[in-house]
Amino acid sequence: MTAGTASAEPTAGGDPSEKLSGWLSVASNLDLSTNPAVANEQIDAATESADVLGAGPTGLQISEQGIAVTVYYSTTPSDADVAALAALGTVDDVAAKYFVIGATVPASKLDAVAALPHVTSVVQSLAPTTSGSAREAMASAVGAVPAAAADDCRTVPANLADPLNVPLAQELYKVDGSGVKVGIISDSFGTSTDALTTPAEDVAAGLLPGAGNPCGYTQPVQVVREAEGPGSDEGRAMAQLVHSIAPGATLAFASGGNSQVAFANSVEALLADGADIIVDDLGYLDELMFQDGTISNAVTEAESQGVPFFTAAGNDTSVGRVGPSTGSVISSWETPGYRPIDCPAVIATSLTQAGLTGDCLDFSPTGADDPTDQLLYPDLQGGVASIMLQWAQPFGAADTQLTGVVLDSNGAVVGFTPFAGVDPFQVIRFQPTGGAYDFVVVRDTTGGASASLPRVKAIFLGSFLGGAEYYQSTGGDIVGPSIYGHAGTPSAVSVVAANAETPDTLEPFSGTGPTTLYFEPIPSTAALATPISGAPDVTGVDGGWTNFFSNQQPVSGHPGVYSFTGTSAAAPSVAAVAALGLQLNPQATPQQVRAALTSTAEEVPNIFNGVSSQDATGAGRVNAAAFLAALPPVPVPPAPVPVPVPAGGGGNATQLAATGAGETGSALGLGALVLLAGSVLLIGARRRRATR
Template sequence: MRRAALSGVAVCAAIPLLLMLVGPAAHAEDAPAATPGSTLVDRIVEAAEAGATAPAELSEEASLPADGGGSLTFDAAERITATVMFAAAPDDAVLAAVGAIAEIDELQSPFPAALVRVAPAELQALATLPGVVSVTPALRPFAGGVAATTLAAGPVAAAPRAAVAEADACGPIPIEADGPLRSDEARERFGVDGAGVTVGIISDSFASLASPTSWADDVASGALPGPGNPCGYETPVHIVSDANVAGDEGRAMAQLVHGIAPGATLMFADAGSNDFGMANNIDALVAAGADIIVDDITWPQETAYQQGFISVAIEAAKAQGVAYFTSAGNSTGVGTVGASTGRPLSSWSTTAYRAAVCPDWLVTGPDDPLAGATDIDCLDFDTDPATETPYDTLVTRDSATVPSVGLNVIGSIGEPAFGVTTSYEWRFYAVEPGVPTPQLIGQASQIADVLPGSTGQVTVPTGSEIRAVMVRTGHDPAAPDPAVLLNFIRGGDVIAERAHLGDGVTDRVGPTTFGHAGDGSGLSVASLDWEDPAEVRSYSSLGPATLLFEPVSREAPAPAGPLAAPVTPATPNIAAVDGTQTTFFGDDTGEPGEPEYRFFGTSAAAPNTAAVAALALSYRPQLTGAELSTRIQDTARGTAAGGPVNPYLAVGHSDADVFGAGIVDATALLEGLTSLPVTPQGLRSGTVTSDSVELAWDPVADASGLRLQLVPLATAVADADGASAAAARAADDAPGVVAVELDAGATSYRFAKLSASTVYAISLTAVNPVGESPAATIEVTTAAAPVTPPPTVTPVDPPVTQVAQAPLAQTGGSGSLPLVLAGVALLLVGAGVVTAVAIRRRRAAAAAATDDAVSERGAEGPQ
């Protein structure tokens, strides 16, 4: 029943793509024998088949935490929540086959995936169904909040009572971020409170807890908006999704946003049950009208070397004008011994895997799954080509009170999702005094054979030596040696020293931004101390990350192609403060009987940043998300302006790696927005004809360009005159709409080829890098079409030449012959008439001589 994974035998690079086309059944039949325990599913199934049934037992056997980030999710029947990925949208037959093994909870389009609950022992059976590409456990995400106590720094001291701000007049807690972010000054000077802006929040949960406060309590006290809010902010938080039972970190984030931007409308969506679910909830927030979205989530299965499913959803939200903020993470730990002193040590990476002979103590005995394996090798941590060191040595901090610490591992290889050609695992060994060989204490397994990432939790003793080994159990020799990342997303602060500190070129130690927090999709936010904003929090994650592949597809499980060259996104992008108060969430740092719940971590810094952005968007609603994101970075305070100070500059980490542009400055941001171009003045029409309009206006200040638009208010078709206008035509479905981009110095323009007697609405907008002005508008009606004069009637007695001209002008065509014959007849008749008239006139003249009473006309008589 076991589905074969990639083995130590060379595997063709095309196999992952072939699997998607022919289905896992062929994969199980044709692939070489698997190395046991090479993926999380393998390890879980092995444990279940060996008799482990309880969630705690299964988690321990799979080297996963029992709860929190990176842990398995079980239902009441002890079934595991898992993600099933299909080769294509599943039909009824495929769904029926899955439903016979597992409970299907949700289909997760647009990607062909489903969220299911399945007995642990049935995971492999589910994975071998026709049409199924892969099955992965739906591990819980990591949220960005951290405890106030760390092994490295000890408890965070409570602020002196005299230094703690008084509660807001309308709320139960002081808005302590106002001072360092200058958001109180911005609200007062510019008269904004976030009104008209909708902020979407994504975190673990919102309304799971009732103590110390509930959602209703927070509204009644003024900590959140809703009916009965004492400040009059009565629009309740709109819940898009709140299906997960957790610690309500999302409600705490909402309190921070409401404190700074109380007029903003708030929405909440949980992070879903997997990364597909979070991507879909981003879509849902956008559809519900979010202008700004902020999250504090990291999923273990996110990709490190390409933008994953969440990042693609963020990019789509940004394309619709949304500004997106995310917590940078809380993964940094700083060394204290020898050359490691002052260095961030929580990650290690290399640009290409270096193969080395595995250490002789790697295999622990005959029961080790690697016993007898011959086609394996281990990662060489030494950059010196003359030396091989197939492990890294970590020394943990000594502690009299904390005997051990959990290291949460997130690792990856530099291969694209669904194009993985390498199988591997991380192993950790403790060197114990008096014991001749290092002892295996934990592993981090590859999440799935179609995904490049690995995860697990290893409990390491304090005050000890730990050896980290990457074992490559299978690969395609024709494929390039992949990049490698080992990241401790939690627990890295236990490391006091590590042997291999990198060369800063191929190997690097320290960067820990991961997934969408590191790949340039969201604006990544670092943490500073609210009481001393120059101080970077010791846990705040550092950048940068590296991208090697095009983004994943949200529609199909196909490997993405490589980028033309590696891309290094700048992360984190900006910083804000944390450690400020909430009504319930965080660590109680108050005095006995007077609790002060303080929210630490980039989970707090990110919503504080989003709230400042809401003030700016309330002030200038016409800003796009991209413009807002740029402006908030451009106006941040760096070190020279009194902002944060880089504690790692001497060990090779730039300011950009630590806190980006600096600390968010609300007042500077809004001051900068006052340089938006003013509304154009004096828009007026000049000469107006039936098919053209001349326009003029006064010179416009602070503009880098002008946008002139003409819209017919009747069903007429208009066109612009001139090549420049034609090239600038707007892509608009409305017939006759013309948009023209002009230089900032232009003061006139002429539209031509218009329709007569038509009313046109004409608008003129000034634009610059900050944004665009309100439009000046006028209406102009084109003149009526000129009246064509009627044809001239030929008189009866004009000169012969005049009578003959009109018929003779008719030419050409088969119908002209009758006209010519008629003209000849008229000429003959006319000649006769002229002759008769001449004779009669002579006779009349003779009669007149004898009878003057007879008139000339009477003499002519009737004709």
């Protein structure tokens, strides 16, 4: 099946083992220890002994209770479905409207979970990554930012306001975000063990709202859902940046948790809490490239309720620094159709020893067979490099099984994943020590090759890839785009980053597009009539100053001040500007907010070779003053129309009808007054309230 071709709906029938992801299939056959470290060693040892293309990091979240998994259903999970799953493990999050449940399940119970009624697939839950600067520290250093004028009540200047033209917007329209609630989703708010301050100290410093805020913004941050364990508190840093631009806005925080299901529930919690805007900075490596998944569906739900959703575009752009690929964007590689050829000898041997047959993907678009794409990585000093591999088949109904393998310069396997079941994605992780690595895509042909030759895409995450053998888009192959998942869904405003120090220069790690969707959102497996391409939408600014992010770059000349970079910082800068707009026009729809932001954005020079300006910067850098001017005006209620009052009603009939006053308080006069008051109340209410 090629991209754009419909497939059968996923069903709950068939072999339950085929519904498990590759690593879960391995784990289900083991008597795993309840000690997480020992359990990981057991999984690695088992894959080595089975010669399943070698062993590597699993990425599984293993606890004493079992393995964190996401269970997908063919129908809305009922109370009976939840109870049946709870009998086999611990139910962590239920997002029934999205046909999915998050749970922690002992390895010995995985097959039983897969065999439950209505279950279509079971995959390991992958913990999220944030889009803050810690993730791309090797790719970007932050210099000194010119000092911004500091309010006496703030200990750290609000340095993101000027690059977005916020002071002029505030002067012209007298807005500070009052009356608007901004919901923030990130890893944690106040659980970091490394932070230099507490949230209460941030309030006292004038950097967060709350009781005792010296600037007079006393509305406390509402922590709707906190992380269960220690995090980076990147959500608190995002809150500081929103407060620096829209200090009058009410802030709410919800942790994205450790799964897509938890994220979706956090969206629902913020909507229930009355959020007018939501912004996030998380990415989950099990999100989809070719189809809207669970999180994207939750984002679409927020938009349908009239709530604009802003998201970080990610920091996964790599620009070649070595060899012929120098200067080219090499973050990903994609081909319109799988091209089968013979595998390298080491992989062919491993397949045979495992009792499997297979072929490999030809990376060469010219017909010269080449089963490897040579990648150049720096020494990550124990850090992990991740490669997302996906193919354009519907989630839960893939008829092709692929896996990725990484070979070192000696031809030894250093990273791989077992073949998947019905889900078209894999994540390959390994630890580069510097040098050349060969990336191989392998197809399982055991029992007969699938007739499908789907579109295949790999994203090389982390922005530190130094070089690639295939570095140019040619012959239908596409090299470069790094945005994936809900950062590319049409329902979200996807934000890339320019630094506040040099706001006319895009950050070199900032995510690039386009993303292209080929299938309707899950749980559907139907192809879209026309593929949808998009993202990014606009450029925000990062390098925002905080007081507690000790793992970030210190700001020269400002002791105790740290620069928070990455699209994690850029996204809240734009969300805060949107909050100013919703104060000015509470009735503005997400579509009107997006249109006003993009139509008034200022051009940012494109620094990426081979990438269009739209795919690098979106519409350009947000201009707060121009954005507010472009928003549609708030409709003015019409003046009351005088209505004649029957004779004998007393007083001036026309005046009574217009004012509702009179000796008798006539029903007609009071009704007119009620209607007028009702119209004013309706004008003051956000349109989304009526749609909930």
